[in-house]
Amino acid sequence: MKKLQLLLVWVFVFTCAVNAQQLKSPNGNITMSFALNANGTPTYSLQYKQKDVVKTSKLGLELKDDKKSLLSDFTIADTKTATFDETWKPVWGEVNAIRNHYNELAVTLVQKEIDRKILIRFRLFDEGLGFRYEFPSQKNLTYFVVKEEKTEFAMAGDHTAFWIPGDYDTQEYDYNTTKLSEIRALGEKARTANVSQQGFSPTGVQTSLMMKTNEGLYLNIHEAALLNYPCMHLNLDDRTMTFQSWLTPDAKGDKGYVQVPFNTPWRTVMVSDDARDIVASKMIYNLNEPSKIKDVSWIKPVKYMGVWWEMITGKSTWAYTDDYPTVELGITDYNKAKPNGKHGATTANVKKYIDFAAKNGFDAVLVEGWNVGWEDWFGHLKDYVFDFVTPYPDFNVQELHAYAKAKGIKLIMHHETSSSVRNYERHIDTAYKFMKANGYDAVKSGYVGNILPVGENHYSQWIINHYQYAIEKAADYHIMVNAHEAVRPTGIARTYPNLIGNESARGTEYQAFGGSKPNHVTILPFTRLLGGPMDYTPGIFEMDISKFSPNNNSHVNSTLANQLALYLTLYSPLQMAADMPEHYERFPDAFQFIKDVAVDWDDSKYLEAEPGQYLTVARKAKGTGKWFLGSVNGDNVRTSNITLDFLEKGKKYVATIYADTKETNYKTNPQAYNIRKITVTSKSKLAQFCAAAGGYAISFEEIK
Template sequence: MIRKLIFTVICLLNYSNTILAQVVISPNKEVQLDFILQENGTPGYKIAYKNKAIIKSSKLGFTLKESENLDNGFTLLDYETSTFDETWKPVWGEESEIRNHYNEMLVKLKQESTGRLMNIRFRVFDEGVGFRYEFPEQPNLGHFVIEDEKTQFAMTGDHTAFWIPGDYDTQEYDYTESRLSEIRGLMDKSITGNLSQKSFSSTGVQTSLMMKTDDGIYINIHEAALIDYSVLHLELDDENMVFNAWLTPDVQGTKPYMIAPANTPWRTVMVSDDARDILASRITYNLNDPCVIEDTSWIKPVKYVGVWWEMITGKSSWAYTNDFKAVKLGVTEYGTATANGTHGATNKRVKELIDFAALHGFDGVLVEGWNVGWEDWFGHSKDYVFDFVTPYPDFNVDEIQAYAKSKGVEMIMHHETSSSVRNYERHLDAAYQFMKDHGYNAVKSGYVGDILPRGENHYSQWMINHYQYAIEKAANYEIMVNAHEAVRPTGIARTYPNLIGNESARGTEYQAFGGSKPNHVTVLPFTRLIGGPMDYTPGIFEMDISKLNPNNNSHVNSTIANQLALYVTMYSPLQMAADLPENYNKFLDAFQFVKDVAVDWDKSVYLEAEPGSYITIARKAKGTNNWFVGNVNGKQTRESNISLDFLDKDKKYTATIYADAKDANYKTNPQAYTIRKMKVTNKTKLSLNSVEGGGYAISIMEE
């Protein structure tokens, strides 16, 4: 049903300098969005939740490069309201069906001085709001360049926030928890080293930004459907507690180049007085277009092992030889080079991993460092780094593929671009065809280091278009993509579900670089995972890295029980058992959970949640009556009390509980855990201990 009202004006005395306001309310009547048009024709909005202000009056619009700005002088031409309600089925996900239910208002504006048209589309869901700008085809606006997006998010107070520094190249930071007013003073301390980074402001932060008000309201600001545009950051005006949109520029310092007709990505504000609702929200996916891949039968969730953790820890190397100071593909001869003895991607080692995967029922094996060029791959601003098809002398592609096939295991390709993006695009068709010719159905791509062309940023419009190009090209070859160091996801996996994973955050590798905060994994589901799954690479059982590499004294800040729980709380259809087989063989009873846990789900129930403190989630494995529960704990030891009332009433189950031992400690005793079995029903209630940096995992199998 669509209702159209033309030239309807509502004058409200409590709007300063406002001549018009239009209202749209969520289906459950708890979220209200007011569109505002000020006396000078400046558009804006505000949001309330349960009659309480969440976003105060905030401006909308743009400043344009070499053109009159689109931030004032507008009049209302028209507006349309409608209601939409559908249920759609994701190819993979946290549930087998997703409801997309919202009330919409499309506001049509005309700038009187230029005759230019700009529409703003608002969608109000039960758990928040999404809005975007739309530029219809028109005679007075064709090509234009955005200098700044003027979107504001005016806060109602000095909220507690979980944030990482605004950066044009990386999200690989530990989260800082602070008041908004403290961001400026903590910024320098929050910026830690990375192989490519560029911060822009002492109050700039990244989305997804998670906040909590003093009266217990949870607010999350993010974006959805980032296509042909720059990544959204937020810069805080800490005198007025207003976040201003800040877009990632290109090498020339320019923001997005636009051609009408065009849309911006959606700006999203999620809100609830229950943190579990933020985790359960599917606003980001629902604001993306439906799947465009007709046959998705080749897109399948994957649980895998690989030669990666031993490289990250320094036990093994990506490079084959130490003989060369520089490498030129097609010129350098590897045949006479001396093998360095530390190369990880050897036939022998990879066959051992294939055997391990086959023995324990894993789907695939990822091999990094298999292809020539790693000797000087990083730090040289080198254009022609890899060709993605030529293996090292000690890695036989055909032999390994035949061996994996004989064991019922699939191989996963690795493409590290070293951020030489032009080189990757030149080789992309050949690389994907090479994969298909050798039976590889999934690729882990990487973008480590500064972008080539030189001066470009990881999160600029040009790079956003590259990531999208790689996903769409992969779909043509029926290849699944797991992109690392790429842009954080914004729900695009609904449209292109072959984007089966992303990194785009501080993952497990940082545990081998000095460690992450023990509550890091209690923040990520509220921030990074809002836009899509993360290839976090969990499952580390040996926390003392020096036992793998005597020259690395890092420590994994987690207990084994916490690592098990991550397979449930850190949702991904792509899950790695990241540790070495040798370490799993020492703890085969705990490893059983990693073997059992599903990677695709029919239903998810969010039992407990508090950002930075704890998360407990129960998920039902797709096509079964088996459930898995995960709890990760952050700041301090606590008692977790849960009910199993999500189980079917007429069924009985056996639960296996993997929990922190009483003396477990993520620093001094991380491998202390208990395992016990018990009969359970939907009436069972459990009280389980979780230590700081710890947790528990439960498999619940139908009898």
């Protein structure tokens, strides 16, 4: 009997060894192992410097209305390995060249009984793993509906996580910092009110999910190249600390419709013992296809202002009149309505912004609330809300086009869809043609409210396809897109670089809705920004909103120096000076930094990084060689200690430092700052005080 048991054990070990495949990262620090278990279920595991990162985890998909899902009874039909190494140049970005270097393992699996096959492709980079499911053309697997994707991420411990609750409709939450085991207890308390939201589990969280182990490893789970597939969330089994993928359903409850051949998005796991490696990683971009736009000369990074913050804070309104409780486009006569006297998008007000932008070297001005329909746009499941071409009586499109052009300023169009995606697609060609005819080269689109058709979610497959349709259609018209309330980015901007910005997270507007946590901006670079730039809208100088909007008692939880640093730490080729001109005029010396700072870069160096606590980055402006530096701080006062070895050796620079003072307090004294100039070289060291929710910003000028 003992001999038989030993024989069975030996046979099992031998079988596993035959099925096992290993892949190492180019630098050898990360090892990925693949194997089929005894049930023929594909599994993988991940180690970093011989420490477990992902323990043995199952892979596969559960199909709807199919007796045999893609979960088990597989055998390995083929394996192929490859190495890839290239350097490509982004149209815009943190660096002027990106290295794409990985080792690859492609495993073809067959369910022999029914002659179906899938291929799981693994790519291992120095900073992490990407893998996806591929379905080659075949006779017995053509069309199918995904009931659920069963990808697992088995964590090796009860890590500290920086998370927001799983939600089918929004990412606009403050981040929570807890142990994985504490997620359930926080539960619905983490789900603050939003105009459209739908949770699914007390332990559901969203990607990009950042974690830190007790041993000091930094982990991140996300996805790349989200195309024609629902957005992936994660659901935690807090008994085993195992995450399982949880796809966003459609109105029928189905998760995904597939026509073979087909590839899913990549599932990604980043790992390092240095947090700077996570924020500097371009792995998400590298898992996307190269640009499909051949002529990219029309895609330009933009520094802009806008008629926006005054409406967000309640000083002015999007709506033109208070006369109409409901409106119907084409029937409601706005020329007979009495103006409410609070409308922000007037010809005169927009000219004021154009004048200020031109005087201070900005590129563009955004205008919201210019088009008819805002009196009756939200909360009624109304399909035909806006036509995107008809202005209010007090907004002269042609006059403002000519005025802005004469001043060297572009205007940015605003398309709020109110989440009626059918209506937007109905009008999109006409709207884009109208934009081009009137000098608009960029659009800020919005998807506020519950999605129409009724029952759809912001992150379901059909709506993901709509967002992509709008981006590709815009490219046909040479229009850049900044999408708000859309799905969080997954590196699509490599393939369509006209996607120059997204919101898809809790931005500055929430500082006017009651405030965000003081350390919010120290987490975003490790989470939301890994997949693409965010239109965070920084640059608020007046923190006490009641001073100019008496009915709003919100307070911006940030110091003024922190607001300056955000232009570096929250990378975007689309950067807004979000405050109103009169507030900048009160602090001209601090405003100088916003005027000077670049929005496109040749190089970036992350100097300090700890999620939830601080981030310091230096960037070299594209084409000028000028360096700028930003540092943001979390909840606790600290001293930032850095070396300026990113500066060119043998040269001297004047560093202009915009910083908190010892008296700065983000609640009671946020506008306390000092500006000093010092001479520095690449050998210089700097110790800089940072207040809570504070930081500092530096511009460097070479001494010729």
